[in-house]
Amino acid sequence: MNRIAVEKKVLSENQILAEQLRDRYREHRVLCVNLISSPGSGKTALLERTLERMDKSERVAVLTGDLQTENDARRLAKFGFPVKQITTGGTCHLDAKMIERHLEGWKLEDLDLLIVENVGNLVCPSSYDLGEDAKIVLLSTTEGEDKPLKYPSIFFKSELMLLTKIDLLPYVPFKADLARENARRVHPGMEIIDVSSTTGEGLDRWMEWLQARRGAKAK
Amino acid sequence: MHELGIAASILDCVDQEAERHPGQHISKVGVKIGELAGVDGDALQFGFEVLVKDTDREPLTLELEFVPRIQRCGKCEREFRMTEFDPRCPLCGDFGTTCVSGEELDISYMEVDE
Numbered sequence: 001m002n003r004i005a006v007e008k009k010v011l012s013e014n015q016i017l018a019e020q021l022r023d024r025y026r027e028h029r030v031l032c033v034n035l036i037s038s039p040g041s042g043k044t045a046l047l048e049r050t051l052e053r054m055d056k057s058e059r060v061a062v063l064t065g066d067l068q069t070e071n072d073a074r075r076l077a078k079f080g081f082p083v084k085q086i087t088t089g090g091t092c093h094l095d096a097k098m099i100e101r102h103l104e105g106w107k108l109e110d111l112d113l114l115i116v117e118n119v120g121n122l123v124c125p126s127s128y129d130l131g132e133d134a135k136i137v138l139l140s141t142t143e144g145e146d147k148p149l150k151y152p153s154i155f156f157k158s159e160l161m162l163l164t165k166i167d168l169l170p171y172v173p174f175k176a177d178l179a180r181e182n183a184r185r186v187h188p189g190m191e192i193i194d195v196s197s198t199t200g201e202g203l204d205r206w207m208e209w210l211q212a213r214r215g216a217k218a219k
Numbered sequence: 220m221h222e223l224g225i226a227a228s229i230l231d232c233v234d235q236e237a238e239r240h241p242g243q244h245i246s247k248v249g250v251k252i253g254e255l256a257g258v259d260g261d262a263l264q265f266g267f268e269v270l271v272k273d274t275d276r277e278p279l280t281l282e283l284e285f286v287p288r289i290q291r292c293g294k295c296e297r298e299f300r301m302t303e304f305d306p307r308c309p310l311c312g313d314f315g316t317t318c319v320s321g322e323e324l325d326i327s328y329m330e331v332d333e
Contacts, residue, residue: 001246001330001331001332001333002330002331002332002333003328003329003330004236004328004329004330005328006236006327006328006329007326008232008325008326009324009326010225010228010229010250010324010325011225011228012228013228091221091224093221123221123257124221124257126257127221127225127256127257127258127324149304151257152304153255153256153257156318156322157255182304185304185305185306186304188314188316188317
């Protein structure tokens with residue numbers, strides 16, 4: 001018996017594709033963000049409000065992932081920007097290959113922002129690099145404050161946390177301070193923005209964050 | 220729930236390595252899982268066994284090594300094992316610590332039978 005050292009990432013195939021995507025985004029100066037949360041935390045609602053606030057001339061496209069249905073793509077296509085649905089057919093996360101396949105037909109030189117809405121899941125998407133510039137995690141006030149402690153991986157890897165459905169705070173037992181504290185225990189210094197897609201609270205700050213990141217990568 | 224896909228990726232790597240050792244059999248693969256990798260060891264072991272059973276890859280076992288989360292303090296530069304999600308340096312009390320390990324999902328070795 002002979003033991004050989006390998007030292008290789010398990011998801012190296014995905015990692016290679018993700019790096020290729022990252023190179024393409026860099027070349028065409030496209031900012032790519034990957035939105036991740038539990039099902040029902042408000043990713044699609046946030047995207048509706050985000051696209052609604054953008055000028056029609058802005059060079060934005062959206063890839064939205066779900067196990068089944070084209071419902072989200074239909075909701076988001078109303079705003080006039082290019083949108084494609086990725087139906088994974090049962091897979092619980094998006095991977096770099098799915099992104100690559102669905103970018104076909106789009107010219108990256110015509111874009112400067114690509115928003116990826118991952119499949120609703122706090123576990124699996126954290127393991128798959130999509131070549132994005134930043135992962136953004138959403139936590140809503142109808143969930144538990146301890147989610148960051150229960151699912152630390154995604155909170156650790158996300159650059160920004162959006163605390164969503166903030167308008168519901170008076171009606172739910174959710175302690176926002178505790179949720180923020182838990183998130184920062186897992187990820188010291190993580191940026192957090194409180195938002196409500198219903199009342200519009202906090203959306204200016206979110207748009208400013210997005211614009212600043214776009215500016216940093218701009219053409 | 221994505222452990223089956225990860226098991227399949229490990230087996231892809233085993234098959235690639237096997238091509239480099241014609242006439243020999245790979246009987247064990249060692250994988251490191253970091254505390255922050257978001258991978259469940261039992262589910263991965265189960266998926267791996269299912270994919271190996273009744274194939275030419277038998278006998279092949281998976282050995283998992285769990286890697287704890289280690290933080291380094293920016294102030295006193297010491298490293299410590301982070302428990303209970305408390306990022307504070309136990310030596311100097313500073314909160315400015317960063318993660319140095321615990322994100323691994325790596326193949327570390329394989330054992331080849333002569």
